[in-house]
Amino acid sequence: MAVRSVAFKKQQPAFENDQQLFDTHPEVRLDFDRVREALKEGYAKPFLLVDTNIVRTKARRFKAAMPRVQPHYAVKANPDPRVLKTLIEEGVGFEIASIAELDLLLGLGVSAAEIYYSNPMKSRAYLEYAAAKGVEWYVLDSVEELRKIVSVKPDAKLYVRIEAPNVGSDWPLAGKFGIKSSEVDGIIAEAAHLDADLAGVTFHVGSQCRNPENWRVGIQHAKRVFRKMRLAGLTPRLLNIGGGYPVRHVKPIPSIERIAEVVNHAIRDIPQNVRVMAEPGRFLVSDAGYFVCRVVGTATRSGKRWMYWDAGVFGGVIETTEGLRYDIITDRTGKPIPWCIAGPTCDSVDVCMRDEMFPEDMQEGDFIYIANAGAYTTAYASNFNGFPLPEVRVI
Numbered sequence: 125m126a127v128r129s130v131a132f133k134k135q136q137p138a139f140e141n142d143q144q145l146f147d148t149h150p151e152v153r154l155d156f157d158r159v160r161e162a163l164k165e166g167y168a169k170p171f172l173l174v175d176t177n178i179v180r181t182k183a184r185r186f187k188a189a190m191p192r193v194q195p196h197y198a199v200k201a202n203p204d205p206r207v208l209k210t211l212i213e214e215g216v217g218f219e220i221a222s223i224a225e226l227d228l229l230l231g232l233g234v235s236a237a238e239i240y241y242s243n244p245m246k247s248r249a250y251l252e253y254a255a256a257k258g259v260e261w262y263v264l265d266s267v268e269e270l271r272k273i274v275s276v277k278p279d280a281k282l283y284v285r286i287e288a289p290n291v292g293s294d295w296p297l298a299g300k301f302g303i304k305s306s307e308v309d310g311i312i313a314e315a316a317h318l319d320a321d322l323a324g325v326t327f328h329v330g331s332q333c334r335n336p337e338n339w340r341v342g343i344q345h346a347k348r349v350f351r352k353m354r355l356a357g358l359t360p361r362l363l364n365i366g367g368g369y370p371v372r373h374v375k376p377i378p379s380i381e382r383i384a385e386v387v388n389h390a391i392r393d394i395p396q397n398v399r400v401m402a403e404p405g406r407f408l409v410s411d412a413g414y415f416v417c418r419v420v421g422t423a424t425r426s427g428k429r430w431m432y433w434d435a436g437v438f439g440g441v442i443e444t445t446e447g448l449r450y451d452i453i454t455d456r457t458g459k460p461i462p463w464c465i466a467g468p469t470c471d472s473v474d475v476c477m478r479d480e481m482f483p484e485d486m487q488e489g490d491f492i493y494i495a496n497a498g499a500y501t502t503a504y505a506s507n508f509n510g511f512p513l514p515e516v517r518v519i
């Protein structure tokens with residue numbers, strides 16, 4: 125019998141009033157019986173089982189919740205072509221960071237006009253390639269990047285990435301990208317001076333964001349930047365509210381409908397000639413997949429129990445190192461005790477979790493089933509130390 129091995133601790137509120145936001149809205153999830161069925165075909169190496177019907181359901185739910193917001197999937201979350209094809213069928217657009225992602229989409233017949241280049245730092249060679257392939261929209265968050273893009277493609281349509289609050293996000297991004305809205309004047313002035321088509325604003329509230337308020341504040345800042353753009357003679361035509369929509373693991377989350385209430389209200393006075401889009405990554409693919417791996421061996425070190433899996437930090441199980449806590453199932457029923465979980469490589473950073481509760485009778489050969497792991501698992505995996513990449517099996 126499968127047991128749920130994660131200990132449920134009472135969560136401290138991450139921000140004011142957060143308890144009111146969390147409902148018990150049933151989130152879709154891949155049926156565990158499908159995992160059992162998949163294992164009947166054998167097991168050679170770690171795999172991600174993905175149900176594209178769930179990807180479809182999530183895309184429809186996102187669109188239904190925010191009818192004015194066109195989703196552009198963040199390819200990095202799971203670039204499997206079968207996942208991408210499903211999203212194409214659902215009329216979802218895309219957001220990319222590299223030309224490999226661009227080629228993947230063009231190969232699947234996506235029009236370059238539906239692909240937004242949302243990486244704030246792009247090499248000149250990548251810009252030249254994307255421009256030649258017909259990509260129209262490019263993000264920037266510095267005067268230097270503005271000049272670089274315009275020098276390659278003078279008629280590029282540009283959007284500026286501003287900082288947004290990351291309160292209550294599991295992956296705060298503030299600092300790496302995004303200019304303060306108070307510092308945006310230099311970019312606007314330079315765009316006007318260069319006669320560049322700076323036409324949009326974007327922000328990213330941080331991944332797995334559990335605080336809808338961040339979108340409200342981000343949109344408010346964007347409106348302020350729009351006003352500054354108009355004063356400088358520019359014509360705002362794009363509001364891109366980024367990614368960050370959360371999925372259910374062990375912490376409570378606000379539903380997409382709850383986030384939509386905030387977003388729909390905040391965009392109600394955005395003029396109709398402004399295209400409103402979003403860049404969901406995790407939200408569209410995470411619930412669709414179970415990640416399955418296996419215990420290579422166990423050991424006791426300084427009185428602590430250690431378990432080594434055939435997929436660790438380099439094999440797809442990396443978000444745990446940033447604090448994400450998955451719902452993990454095993455076939456054992458023993459008393460839960462704290463375990464350290466490591467990957468199969470010889471690198472000392474290859475430790476996924478410390479003091480995580482698993483049954484005390486876990487053994488070599490046991491299967492590990494990680495729920496809602498369709499995003500940021502296989503996409504991160506490498507061949508480091510000679511271990512194989514996990515496969516993606518699609519149902």
Ligand SMILES: *Cc1c(COP(=O)(O)O)cnc(C)c1O
Pocket residue numbers: 198200201219242243328330331332366367368369403404405406407
């Ligand atoms: C990664 C990324 C996203 C997607 O983030 P999620 O948290 O997976 O929704 C969206 N936009 C940009 C620019 C990104 O880098």
